[in-house]
Amino acid sequence: MGTSANGTGIGVARDLTTGDLMDAVRKGWRDFLARPQYGFFFASFYVLVGAGLYYLLMVRGETRWLIASVAGFPLFAPFAAVGLYEVSRRLERDLPTSWGTILGALRGRGDEQLLLMGGIIFVGFSFWVIIAHTIFAIFASAAGLGEGMAFLTSQMGLTMLAIGGAVGAVIAFVFYAITLMSLPMLVDRDVDFITAIITSFKTLSANFGVLLLWALVIALALFAAILPFFLGLFVVLPVLGHATWHLYRRAVS
Numbered sequence: 001m002g003t004s005a006n007g008t009g010i011g012v013a014r015d016l017t018t019g020d021l022m023d024a025v026r027k028g029w030r031d032f033l034a035r036p037q038y039g040f041f042f043a044s045f046y047v048l049v050g051a052g053l054y055y056l057l058m059v060r061g062e063t064r065w066l067i068a069s070v071a072g073f074p075l076f077a078p079f080a081a082v083g084l085y086e087v088s089r090r091l092e093r094d095l096p097t098s099w100g101t102i103l104g105a106l107r108g109r110g111d112e113q114l115l116l117m118g119g120i121i122f123v124g125f126s127f128w129v130i131i132a133h134t135i136f137a138i139f140a141s142a143a144g145l146g147e148g149m150a151f152l153t154s155q156m157g158l159t160m161l162a163i164g165g166a167v168g169a170v171i172a173f174v175f176y177a178i179t180l181m182s183l184p185m186l187v188d189r190d191v192d193f194i195t196a197i198i199t200s201f202k203t204l205s206a207n208f209g210v211l212l213l214w215a216l217v218i219a220l221a222l223f224a225a226i227l228p229f230f231l232g233l234f235v236v237l238p239v240l241g242h243a244t245w246h247l248y249r250r251a252v253s
Helices: 018-034 036-059 066-080 082-092 099-107 113-143 155-179 182-188 193-206 208-226 233-251
Strands: 003-005 011-013
Touching: 011 193, 011 233, 018 036, 018 082, 018 208, 018 233, 036 066, 036 082, 036 233, 066 155, 066 233, 082 099, 082 182, 082 233, 099 113, 113 155, 113 182, 113 193, 155 182, 155 193, 155 208, 182 193, 182 233, 193 208, 208 233
Parallel strands: none
Antiparallel strands: 003 011
16 A cells, blocks of 8 residues: 655555455445444434424524534534444454444543544634625625525525535635544544544645546535435435544554
C-alpha cells in the first residue's frame, strides 16, 4: 500500500480505489447485520429529528429557518456515527460489545477531543443556518410572495434553492473533509483533534478522486434513504457509518 506521512508521524494511503469503497460497504453491511440494534438506535434519533423538521416545514409551513435546518442537519451524520465506529472497532478486535461501552465511546477518551469536534460541527451548522437564512430572506423579499410553498415553487424560489444548494454543497464538502477520517481516528487513537483533522485533509488530498466519489455515494444514499419518510435511514446510516470505519482503517496506517 502506498503511504505518505502527513507531518504528524501518521501515514496515509495514496492508492485508494473504488474497490476499497466496495469492500468498505461490504464490511459495513456485515457489521450492521452483526449488531443491528446499535445501528437502529443511532439512526432512530436522525429519523425522529428529520420527521419533525419535515412536519414543521411541510405541514406548518414554517419555512424561513426550517429549510436551512432540513438542508443542514445531515452535517451531524458523521458525529452521530461515532457509536457505530466503536461497534466496528470492537467487532474488528473481537472485543465484547454492550450498551455501556458503545454509548461510552460518545464521551471520547476522557480528553474532550471528541467534544471539541462536536463543537466545531455545531458552530459550522449554525454558520450554515445563518447563511441560508440570509439567502432565503433576500430572495423572499425580492419575490414579494411571502415565505410559503408558493414562493418555493416560483422561479425566484427555485433560483434561491439552486444557489442555496450550491453554497450548502461547498460547506458540506468542507465538513466532509474535516470529519471523514478525524472522527473514526479519535475513536481509535489517543490523538488531539487537530492531528485528526490534518490526517483527514491529507487523506482526502492524496486520494481526491476516490474520496470525492465516496462523498457522492454518501450524499445519494442519504437522499434516497430520506425519500420514504426518512425510514431508509434505519439501514443506510448504520451501513455508511460502519463502512466509513473500514475505509478509515484502510486509509490511515
